[in-house]
Amino acid sequence: MHEMTIATSLLEEVLALVRQHKARRVREIEVELGVMRLVVPESLETAFAVLSEGTVAEGARLKLTETPLRAVCNQCQKEYSARVDDFRCPACGQADVRITGGNDIIIKAVALDVAESGSCG
């Protein structure tokens, strides 16, 4: 259940954006989940719902998408799409990689209700 830790950071960063934009409410948060971070979407949603209770982010919809794995082979430097159960390089066959995609959790966009309406879309 490391989703609780992730939801805590997510809420902190969203509330920072809320303060920055003087928002009244958070409608939606788009988050990309790297497969290497092993996030169960339902668990993250539950954790976020519990933590955001009583804040302006309460009831916000989480739009979660998964970022696939990208890897660079340390042996031959080829970049390729790896699978979480198979990291082998298609060129040299070694499983000696640097993960370049799918290793992070990223907030891509946040939909906010702000005090002044009509200022932007």
Next chain:
Amino acid sequence: MKIKVVESVMKANDAVAAANRQRLEAAGLLAVNILSAPGSGKTTLLEKVILRLSPKLRSAVLVGDLQTTRDADRLGHLGIQVVQINTGAGCHLTATQVAQGLECLDLAGVDVLFIENVGNMVCPAAVDLGEHVRVAMLSLPEGDDKVAKYPTLFQPADIILLNKIDLAEVLDFDPARVRQDLARINTRAPLLEVSTRTGQGLEAFCQWVSERRASVTNG
């Protein structure tokens, strides 16, 4: 309004992890994060390895568990600095907990910091603590299919220990299956067959730790 942002949710943890790493390097320490299932022998491994490394390399330990100070009590008998971190409901250590643990240690006179993570094959793998090297350990009673089942634990590992190898015959455990799975998951990390009971492989692991420590402190 919709705001486009590209902000890492892990950045708070990762920033603390980077600071931990720098702080440890500045103090001349190698930090070793040990990950495995509960009961695979992390604490026993440390009991044996820390004695073997001494007096050439002096160790300290941060040990994470949900409850109790049993591991810290065991390791404390070695006469080294040990900090027990009780995570409560937390299934893994965080970089912040490690930073707090470091506050309780006198880093002068320590060469290797072992971080014994909470026993768990999933969550700890996703969290950087500021370690320099990661050890993934699998013990034979867990079964020879675990590398394939928990690839994210074994993929980032710098060394893989196959513990309780003295039980291979009793358990019909096939180390070849582990090697086959590692060929798909991680060919960078050496695989060491060890037994904390008979001592097999422990010298080789100590040698590996010494070499890695030298590479960190020599820049």
